Amino acid sequence: MTDKPRVLIVEDDALTALFLQNLVTDMGCDVCGLASTGPRAVALADYHRPDLVLCDIRLAKGTDGLAAAKQMRKELKLEVVIMSGWLGEMEVDEVIRDLPTIRKPFTADQVKSVLQRCLDLPEEVEETPTVARLGRRPPRATLSQIAAV
Secondary structure, eight states: OOOOOEEEESSSOHHHHHHHHHHHHHHOOOOEEESSSSSHHHHHHHHOSSSEEESSSSSSGBHHHHHHHHHHHHOOOOOOEESSSGGGGGOOOHHHTTTEEEEESOOHHHHHHHHHHHHTTOOOOOOOHHHHHTHHHHHHHOOOHTTTO
């Protein structure tokens, strides 16, 4: 059993999900699941009980990420971070009003900052020699793996 923080990523855009998955793993966390719909997100959250959920609010198949975030927060008592470019245009109730948010488009530094605050992670993460040489992180998942979610 690992003592690394577990993160569930709820995102319907494959490239954004891949970016988040790589960033989360580079921060020393385990990605316990990827979901592109609200019902799948709630099912994975119930099964894995992650330490943190990164949740987009407009998801695939017309599902509502905000409703999924609310359910994961209220019923499963999970820590949820809302990610969206639509935050200013939505009315939110008190269950999710005080949740941390990341406004899209976001940068790696913004996501890192939220992960560090929510999970009590160290501020600096060591880069591997390969990453330092390449100047970027190598991908850990393929688009077909994410699209299958």
